[in-house]
Amino acid sequence: MAVNAVLKQRMLDLGLTQEELARQMNAALLRITGSPGDVSDRTVRNLLSGATRRPIARTRRALEAVFGCPLRELGFDLPGTTASPEDPVERRQFIAAGPALVLVSAAPVAGAPRRVGASDVERLHRRFADVITKDHRHGGQLVIEHKAAALADEALSLQASGNASQRIRRQVYSSAAAFRSSAMWAAIDGRRFDDAVRHMHAAQQLAEMAGDPYIKFRIWSHAGTMYRHMGRPADAAAVNEVARKLGITRQDPMFASLGLARKGAIHGVAGDGTATRRAFEQAQDAMLRADPDDHRPVWMNAFYDQAELDSLALSAYLALGDFERAEAHGHRCLAALRPHMHRSKAIATARVARAQLEQGDVDPAVASAMSVPADAATRHPRVVGMLHAFGVRLKAVAPESTLAHTWDQYARETWRQPA
Incomplete structure (x- = not known):
């Protein structure tokens, strides 16, 4: 039983341990088949030791996907023409995978690989x-x-x-x-x-x-926002902490600021006013310490700035029922938004309208709501929901007012119609 020296060297080249290779193979199988893989450390040990010389189709596809080359270039014997007992099952799985399988595995099998x-x-x-x-x-x-x-x-x-x-x-x-x-x-x-x-x-x-710690931060931070919107603040706080504990938040105060601002928004949904204020104070301090000339990913530069911090504060204080403070942050956000932030402007404007309405300022509230661009008001699910809730609340606050009738007519003719 000869050790597979080729596979061992390939793993060294990529810096993969047996455990890491098993994890990557399982990730590849999830992409290919839509179902989690069951590759274990023991599977990898058998591949390395030579105990497995002809991997079954499922293992073969995972190896080719991870290393980006045909099985023959990984030190294994090519499968014979006689199918193993598992082959028919594997064949059905990979045929069912359709285009995804083609994307992952077809290119390396044919012809000389490109660089x-x-x-x-x-x-x-x-x-x-x-x-x-x-x-x-x-x-x-x-x-x-x-x-x-x-x-x-x-x-x-x-x-x-x-x-x-x-x-x-x-x-x-x-x-x-x-x-x-x-x-x-x-x-x-x-x-x-x-x-x-x-x-x-x-x-x-x-x-x-x-x-990549930067993209890890983005994913976990997005997850916090997702659970916040789903009304699950405990889960939101837990995953946001994963983002905040990544090393980049210690290296760059701008990432620390974003993590803290989203923490504040989560506290707002949870109804903790003291924690909300503390988080936003810390987020503001971190932003002021950040070097504006530091090199950051394009997605970070494209959206996170003072306007986004105030937008998150607007959301948090609106959830807390602190409508005056929410409106103040909303106006700061709208004043600082960069021209390309169309969606953010629509969301902030709809939230400002709600904050004004809850303070009894019906006239400016309706004017704000009517200023939301029609494309966002009809096509963006969050904005559509906010404006619908605004209309319901307006009928409760001022059911027979001229402004309520004005809004109903505007809504029928404008933002409820296809843009």
Whole structure:
């Protein structure tokens, strides 16, 4: 029984332990089949020791996906023409996987593998920046979610299309994780929480494979927001703490600030006013300590600034019923928002309208609500929900007022109609 020296060297090249290889193979099987893998440390030991010379189809596909090369280049014997007892089952599983299997495993089997390099990574970065731009303009749309998920699959197919250095492979995995986290965010923003959870699990696995703390922060921080919107503040606080404990929050106060601001928003949903105020004070202090010239990921630079901090405070104080403080943060947010933040402007405006209404300022509240752009008011699920709740509350506060009738007419003619 000869040790598989080729596989051992491949693992050393990628810095993989037996446990890490098993985890990556299981992640690959989840992507390929849609079901979790069952590869264990013992499976990997058998592959390394030579006890397993001809892996079954399921194991073979996972190995090819992780290493991005055919089985013959990993020191194994090619499967014979006689199928093992498990082959028919495996064949049905992989045929059922359809296009996903093609993306992951077809490229390395045919022809000489290409070299995956920095230009490929740069192209992925440009496409990610485009996803971010579309998200800030439209937000929550199913087409954005599907596009981001498709780009994640494209990045993974790139892994299987040729040879690459360990550094490039990690960057490609990082890009795939980034695309999945954008799909996750679009689903959160669109109130498609089951889909968001599915994207979250895939993104977390890819981020682990990439070893990228920045994208890990984004995913766990998004998870905190997801559970907050689902009305589960305890879960939101727990996953937000995972993000806040990553080393980058100690290295860069801007990440610390975002983690604290989202912590404050979670405390608001939980009804803890003291903790909310403390978190936002700390978030503001951290932001003031941050170096504006530090190099940060494009997704961080694109959205987190003073306006976003005030937007989170607006949300928190609105949840607490501190409507005066909420409105003050809302006006600060709107004054500081960058021009490309269309979705954020619509959300903040709808929240300001609600804060004004709850203070009895019906006239400015209706004016604010009517200023929400029609495309967001009709197409963005969060904004649609906020404006519907505003209308219901307006009827309760001023049921027979002229302004209530004005709003009803406006709603019928404008934001309830397809934009």
